[in-house]
Amino acid sequence: MKVLTSWLRHYLPTLTVTDRQLADDLTLRGIAVEGVHPLGEGNGHLFEMDITTNRVDAMNHYGIAREAATIYGLPLEPLHPRLPVGTLVDKPFPVRIADDARGLCGRFTAQVLRNVNIAPSTGLIAEYFALLGQKQISNAVDASNFTLLGMGHPTHAFDLDKIEGGIVVRLARKGEKLRLLDGTERTLEADDLVVADEKKALALAGVMGGWDSMITPETKNILVEAAWFDPATVRRSSRRHLLHTDASHRFERGADFNAAPLANALVSQLILQGGGSVEGELVDLIDSEVAVRTADRPSIELSVAEVRRHLGTTLDPEGITSEIVSRFLTSLGCELVLHGLDLYLVKLPSWRLDLEREIDLVEEIARVYGYNRFANTLPTALPVTDYSSAAAERAIRRRLLELGFSEAVSSTFAGQQDAALFYESSVTNTKKKTVAMENPLSEEASLLRPSLVPGMLAMLAHNLNRDVQEVRLFEQGEVFTGTAAPDAGWISEVHEAPQLSLGITTASPSPSNLYPASDAPIFELKGIIESLVSLFAPPGGAAALTFTANGTPSWLEPGRGAVALLDNQPLASFGELATTERESRKLRQPVYLAQIDLARLYELPLRRATSHDLSRFQAVERDFSFVLPDTVQWHTVAAAVDALAVPEMQSRTPVEIWRDPKKHPGVYSLLLRTVFQSHERTLRDEELSGWSQRIIDALTALGGVLRA
Known part of the structure; x- marks a missing residue:
């Protein structure tokens, strides 16, 4: 990801550290800067950044500026777009979310702009895009891309005059055709989510807009859309149609549910700089069940004592204090309410879906504080035991x-x-x-x-x-x-x-x-x-x-x-x-x-290896050659011999097993070798004969025949 330091400083006017120091400090906090490239006098540097997939909130300039503001304790310029008062209308522009798209489109905002002027971009957009090497298309399209790079939420601008009826967010009909902005025609499946009008699909939701409603130099009226789409649905469509876009990259990882109205207003403001007017108020449809899962998640209880216990000793004498905890988390977007002595209830920001538990907040505090500021100490020694298996x-x-x-x-x-x-x-x-x-x-x-x-x-x-x-x-x-x-x-x-x-x-x-x-x-x-x-x-x-x-x-x-x-x-x-x-x-x-x-x-006990003194008396081998039915398995033979319980029998081993199905079907030959040995005396012939006869009788009882 490419980031301009001049753009970051636009959001942090009081930032005084050098660009290289900023790169080092961000990298130490997990926002990795892999390359720093000068852009000439007065243009700052270009950062090549590697943002991990769980930090979609930092995949934009404003998110990185928020991290820098937290590190240095600086104020962050708020995003407050100012739109002119819109002309009154009898009814808002018709937008609905179909029943089959419930939960898949959690929020949809739409703003109508009239009499706009489609022209090349100027000002900051042209300046920053030139430094980034970003292609410029027109002020309306560039406004959407500028907002994505700036604050991170995908948006889209439709040619309003090409929309028939109103907007419907629905699942596609199997086999439905959609021509996309890249000029390709895609055949949709029944689980593809689309933004459509009353007659046709206009865009593959969260992935790419459609050709038939794109902005052209002749466009006069625009519908600006900003929405929240289900990550799994966007990912499925993106993979199926082999389309990985900047929008899908962010939606797949969990976009900010509350960012849609702000992103819509920012895009509208940029488009209106070239002329035009607002018609009606912002249409904002919200699925309350999705809101509960994302923006309105329950608060987390955070104990400062637990923070200290997890993080240990710092190089600073005062260590991790309540003031540090409150300052860091508040700067990151959390809302803290004191819930007791050194105990907070923390309301999570809508853009940080990766925060779910108390330990996640502890990690955030450690990350922003700086891992290099903790003392090298060994943990308290605890007894180490193996798990049961x-x-x-x-x-x-x-x-x-x-x-x-x-x-x-x-x-x-x-x-x-x-x-x-x-x-x-x-x-x-x-x-x-x-x-x-x-x-x-x-x-x-x-x-x-x-x-x-x-x-x-x-x-x-x-x-x-x-x-x-x-x-x-x-x-x-x-x-x-x-x-x-x-x-x-x-x-x-x-x-x-x-x-x-x-x-x-x-x-x-x-x-x-x-x-x-x-x-x-x-x-x-x-x-x-x-x-x-x-x-x-x-x-x-x-x-x-x-x-x-x-x-x-x-x-x-x-x-x-x-x-x-x-x-x-x-x-x-x-x-x-x-x-x-x-x-x-x-x-x-x-x-x-x-x-x-x-x-x-x-569930079974392990066999224990045992050892005993070697006998000084001679071991005696006895071989038994039997023909046995195929139905008699080795474990049956072994069990029958073991059941004789002869203490002096040290082993019984199948030395040879062979069969000839053509000449002797249904049977096989077994050469069984036994070893007898006593630790107390030399074995007598009559003992060996008796044990041998018992083995013969046991195998004969299994249907075996002793070979001559």
Whole structure:
């Protein structure tokens, strides 16, 4: 953003510091000046500024002058436009906000000007525009641009004689055509907000005016408009039609609800300098519900003691006083009422929508006071403790890193389409609602994410699009759902829950005796889930974890996924991404995903690592080769062997598993290796024979057949 110091000094006639000192002081207060360029004798400097998106109030000369006035304790020239008395009319110019635009147009002001003279701009407008490199069009159009750069609120001037009937603010009709000021014709959607007359659309609200009602050299009568439009609606239209304008930039971030009448009067005053008259009074339509959310927000209680507690010791002996708090906040536009000893009720200015809580006011005081004026002190030492799931989270992260995965972090937001696919169809979905953002950045980021899978897919696609064909990623993070208020559509409570997402894609998976290469990643995910559960101690032991092909979510390819059950309750879904979804995302090779409910695991105690002295007696291995039905899973075999409760059995491991579906359908071969060892004595042959027979009997009871 370009700012003229001469324009700033127009609003601050008593400012005495140099332009470079002003640049340094503004930068220290968060209004960053990135470049200072001299403009010649008597013209001051041009500031190149970087204004953060939450400070739309500072995206203009008057807002920056307000910051400087607060820093130096100087008076700020008020904006008091003076319009000539208008001619009386029987009825004001007809303006209405249609029912479908309620809440989307919170305020609309209109002023009729008659017999104006359209000519090139002169005076301060011409001078300042020349220094800024701003294109001059005509005095009417330049007046709107000058007001935007000066005090920050967008306005628009219509050729009154081209308006049929009156002004109607409404939603567009799907397929409706509108030719804009840039000469392009746009096809509108049903959720585009337009300023129209009784027959046609005149402007895309908050974005750009229309061609058919623009100011020309022949214009004689003008309707000046200044309004407040819903940020999300403007952003949606701006993104859809690929139009990012100075007006949309400000409306998207939250314009000042109370600025519309002032901006309208400033534009009208500038136009009338070239001739003309005012007809009737200002038309000012206000939506009271929008006013409550913006300009008339409740006051905030501010304690000076809390300010001191948060900010700590200053380099100045007197520190932060009540007088400093009152002076800074009043200069920034707040209204303070003493509500007790060192306690204020603070009425927030309409142009500071970023201020919502007491701590926001504390930050404002610290910012204006100057962070460099606080002493370097350490905070009071407090006991530091881990949050309850920290140990489990670290154990999972360590295990996944050991298994060759890399940790990744994705966006906290998701789109409605992804939420419907990856959350609403999920087996772990508890039917809570998704949480919509009040002021979303885009359609693809309109919700707090209810699942980590969309973010994982985006990261896998990012790697594949850069020719990285072997990718193994995991993400631990929070997902968000909400509880709806009874008999209402809004979310009354937002819930956070931990989730784990795994993603695998490989160009050359390795086959085994049990499955072909294409199935390897699916079984790898299954093994990883088993490995993660083994970090914990479920009450049912290893048998608590089972797998089923029933109930797999729709985002998995049919027959290529499964659900992991912990105590017969869904814990995870995993498998190959559905082909239709992979093709729609233009993924060039198969992708394998797992979504795991960490909250279920965090409820379980972590297994503790234990150690004991090594036995000085010889260990003995015994192998058992069995043919088992396909329906007998390993956890069933392990549970059956463990149930024998042989203290001397140190381990049981599946050494080899293989199958030949063509020759021996429905069965597989298992080579089970057991290790026996005592810490007290050498084991006898009869003991080993007895334990071996018990193992054979247990596996035979499962339907197994001992191989000769």
